[in-house]
Amino acid sequence: MTVIDSAPVRTARPEGRExxxxxxxxxxxxxSAHTLRWYERIGLMPHVDRSHTGQRRYTDRDLDWLDLVGKLRLTGMPVAxxxxxxxxxxxxxxxxVDRLRLLSSHREDVRRRIAELQSTLDVLDYKIDRYGELCGLHTSPGFTSPDS
Amino acid sequence: MTVIDSAPVRTARPEGRExxxxxxxxxxxxxSAHTLRWYERIGLMPHVDRSHTGQRRYTDRDLDWLDLVGKLRLTGMPVAxxxxxxxxxxxxxxxxVDRLRLLSSHREDVRRRIAELQSTLDVLDYKIDRYGELCGLHTSPGFTSPDS
DNA sequence: TAGTGAGTTGGAGTGCACTCCAGGCAAGCG
DNA sequence: CGCTTGCCTGGAGTGCACTCCAACTCACTA
Structure with a gap:
């Protein structure tokens, strides 16, 4: 992989070990460990190497890759x-060039999603304000609702 | 339902019919129509009424409700x-009060998600810049990459 | 040396959110 | 009258992203 396929920012790693x-x-x-093995099976990991007894030994590079995968996953990029x-x-x-295309198109997706979330946030704010008023005005039961 | 359970903003409706x-x-x-029927089966719709032949006839109120459901769905609220x-x-x-609680906690979720998306956007911008440089420098194949 | 704990595998199972299917009914058209 | 179109139902099927299982190996500790 090229240098840009490691994440630009570092997060705290368990220890200084490699x-x-x-x-x-x-x-x-x-x-979960299950998920990590599954990622490997489906080709989402760039070949993890093994200890002499066959156990997986991940490197810092693998952790960088997982950082990126985690970001993409959080933003809803399909595993495929x-x-x-x-x-x-x-x-x-x-x-x-194709990688650039894929990333750019995903970036557009993310931008769109942010806008959607923002607009929902407005709706939520509106409704929460209304409910807040309602709760502030009469917190006790025993009255009839206008509609319902 | 209370007045605040209709969406605050109106979107274009098919016709002026009700x-x-x-x-x-x-x-x-x-x-899909499938999904609308499914929503009804699982109790996500507030009782849709029927024509004399038993076909569903949705009202503007139902459309308002679907607006809200759509928003919540887009922001990843589980159907349950x-x-x-x-x-x-x-x-x-x-x-x-419980409705207020549910909505408020979802609003926090949405805020968190926006922040996550934003941070991923930064990573994407960074990587896309790098790829952009790479493509700008040598768009033709036939050279060896620094790593892998 | 026996037990514990962490790791290994292929394959099966789960939960969510749809999505489709078979078989049927009612209205409108030529 | 037959045909098409649109809708109805319960239940089965799909795709995604895990998640778990059984049966095993290996290293370590009492």
């Missing part, structure tokens, strides 16, 4: 798209 | 929570 067990990574990334992205990263630099 | 068929409502709300809300609305005004 190889992590699956449960350490699960804790760090907020995913993330896998496509991961594949492109593995395929090398001739895929940068 | 009773709509399921497919008109599907078009309007951006849901929306059903709880709908039940409370049906139960009458003694549930306003």
């Amino acid at each position: 190889r992590y067990t699956i449960s350490e990574v699960a804790d760090y990334a907020g995913l 798209d993330m896998v496509r992205y991961a594949e492109m990263v593995r395929e090398g630099d001739h895929t940068v | 009773r709509y068929t399921i497919s008109e409502v599907a078009d309007y709300a951006g849901l 929570d929306m059903v709880r809300y709908a039940e409370m609305v049906r139960e009458g005004d003694h549930t306003v």
